[in-house]
Amino acid sequence: MRRRAVRVVVGGTEKLDVATDRDALRTPRALAARKNREPLGQGLIQMRRRLHFYCVLLTCASSVLTGCNPQQPFYLIEDGDLSHYVATATDLDNPDAFDSGLAEVMHPDAPRSLANAGGEDVWKLSLEEAVSLSLANSKVFRQLGGRIVPGNSGPSPDTLLRNPDAIPSVYMAGIQETVPGGSTEWALGAFDTQLGTSLFWEKNSSPRNNLISGGLGSFFANTFEQDLGTGQVQLTKRGAAGTLMQFSSQSRYEQNNIPSREVVSDWQQLFDVRIEQPLLQGGGVNWNRIAGPEGQPGNFNGVMISRIRTDIRLADFEAGVRNMVNDVELAYWNLYFSYRNLDAARTGRDSALATWQKIYAFFSAGDARGNAESLAQAKEQYYLFRGLMENALTEVYRSESRLRYIMGLAATDDRLIKPLDEPTTAMVKFDWQDVHAEALARSVELRQQRWRINQRELELIAAKNLLLPQLNGVARYRWEGLGDQWLSSSRSGSSTLTGSSAFERLTDGDFQSWQMGFNFNMAIGRRREMLTVRHHEFLLVRERAMLEDQELEVSHQMADAIRELEGFHRVTQTAYNRRIAARQQVDAVVARFEAGTAEATVDLVLDAQRRLADADTEYYRTLVNYNTAILNVHFRKNSLLEYNGIFLAEGPWPGKAYFDAHRLARQRDASVYLDYGLTQPEVISRGPILQGTEGETTLEEVPSEATPNENHVLPPPSDTPNAAPLPGRAAPMPKTASRGVRASSYAAAPVGPKSDGRSKRSANGSKAGTKPGTTPAKFDWGTVDGNAVDDNDNDAASDDRAAPLPGAAGRSNRASSNVLRQQSQSNRTDYRTESRNFADAPGPYPTSAATARPSSNWPRA
16 A cells, blocks of 8 residues: 655644555545534434433332332242241351360269268378379369358359450460460561562553654554563561562563664663661651550550460460469468358357257256256247258358369269368468568569560650651662663674673673652641650559559568468467367356256357367367468469469470471571670560579478477466466466567577578478577467367377378479368268258157267268
8 A cells, every 4th residue: 555745734834744655544434524524513413412311210110110129020939938048047046166075064964062972982182192183183273253261151153154255374375375466476577688570471452643654654653562571579577677689580582563763672681779767757776666666656566565465465474374373372261261160050050969968868857957948049049050950061061162163073973072181280380571571572463564664665665766757778770771672682683682682781781870869758847746656654653653552552462462471370279279178168157067066067069169160160160260371472473373383484395396496496506696685676575484493402381300290289278387376367478589589488590591480401301590409499379170189289199290291292392391280081071961850859869869970971961
């Protein structure tokens, strides 16, 4: 087809344009279009207007006919059943979740009660075993929901059901170390090298507005055709000071139809190195370790902040273990008191039964002491004590269930737990200054608050960095090569590109470019930045004030713990003397009543028996309170875990973790040591807390010379054992040994250098701090069994002896302690009672009353 250049006159000015061939320009259709161009345009406009009008009219008609409400579709076959949709969105569905299927839960035995006493097996459990089983069975740290007091186990625990998210568990550290956006590894991931790559292939075809023909037309095609392929590999690394280092390699292939190209297709290879360093805001080690490279105001998640969060969670874990051990001991001693309370009620019931039998014998013989009023009083007291015994037995079952719960055992099985250990009666003294300083230094709650203060200090440093303007230094260097081939080359011809290689020309270094400059950005006024700094200043001030008040609270708690310890020890002594006096009163009143003395009425006998039962219960209540007071002192000064021989350590790792640790250890050994104190930010921790001094020996509450076979006779209630108190005057209270007061029969424990009231042992087994050749004071104050007490308290009755603590291996500080314990495991028995129909005539061996049978080792109504 021939082309020619024509001159077109537009507005009186000649312009060069490209025309088609002469025949095409002279066709009748083209000539008619040129002559009638204006009428043809008017016709098109009118047709479009009519089409728009018809469309609007059709839309309005459809809206009027269908209305504004949505319409249902039409189906030939339908029944209108809506049961699959109506009232199902808020149904209470049962999730298909994992079921643990614990044997203790799937098939439990019926709970023990007065109507269902269960089996006859007794499980004599030591406190050490109870703590060990509790820790072994505790993935989640169960809680009893409150402080247990002797004689009241409280309601059934429900803390796990009410607030499961707040209960600590063994998974706390693992969860914190793996939480996205808040763990240490996540924060370190911001400094990992990032690899990015892309590969694209394009086919482009686009028209061009070119009317040039002839010689120039060969350089300007009407259609642009292109084949384009791009590939890029990029490595990005963020440094500790915020330096962004980037290396990229880009390969580009292109083939198009531009006639001016030397070769039809070419390869372009680029190597680019770019470094960007924040000079003010966001720069430096402080910011990047505290806030992280991606830190934002109010959202600082750097390595240091993440590590502090982990330390806070580890403190929560320690507090959870400590609280659970505390609940185990409280439940254990509460169960011990429940058994003792049952013994007291049983003793009162037996005494009331014996009194009823005697009065009935007098009544049958016509004796004046056996009148109907006395018989009714004795009968009423018998039922009173029987009711107390039934309540006490129910409390035994309830207390045993609480101990089973905290130990992670089934609510009931074929065994009935019975405490094996006896509460200590030794007088424990703590040095106030030592324990007060230890509580402030070792308290878990105070440690957590100190970590929060460190966190707020670091956040304030990061917030102040935001006040600086953003000034970044940028440097870039690029190597470039262009060739006919990508890797290989085969030079031929006179052209510089024909047969050349892009990599070869790049490595020649003929084409290099670089760039250097700065980026600056700053908010005028900096209101947001100033607000952020002020906010973190308030947070820091608040945390410091909180720490001061928390220390004050710990100080008061420690003072209350020491006050309760000393007070309960004195009250226990008083309750002990009251118990002896109540026993003496019962013996005296019963003797006078049996002798027929007119002053000794049945009212006095029954009242004395009630007083003795109350004295027994109160004595064991105060004794248990004294032992829980010792427990509370260790709880407040955070030495409870060490006191029970419990130490927290990291568990075993998987094999891959050991491999990674070995690789990092080799890398650390090959590096140059740099003191962390010289780096930024400053040191916030100097290492782990001490869980007991290395090489520390066992601390004891009693002299080392106390042997298991030695009998510690209970002291008399007065200074003159053989002298009876004057009528109407109470027996004097025994003196207690304290500083500045001579030691009497209630000797104080020798206090060693430690603040927990127990002395160190030297290497040869003697007490540290005891002079050679001297005999340390022995504890001769114990407890009285409820079965029998002679008038002469110095008589070494079998039931009135206190034996040392039975050996229990494994408890670090209690295992070898010779704390005085009661020798009552072989003497004290739990009685099984059989209920029968009651009648007014008890008889010498009543068949209508409940008989006590000491042949069983477990209580039953």
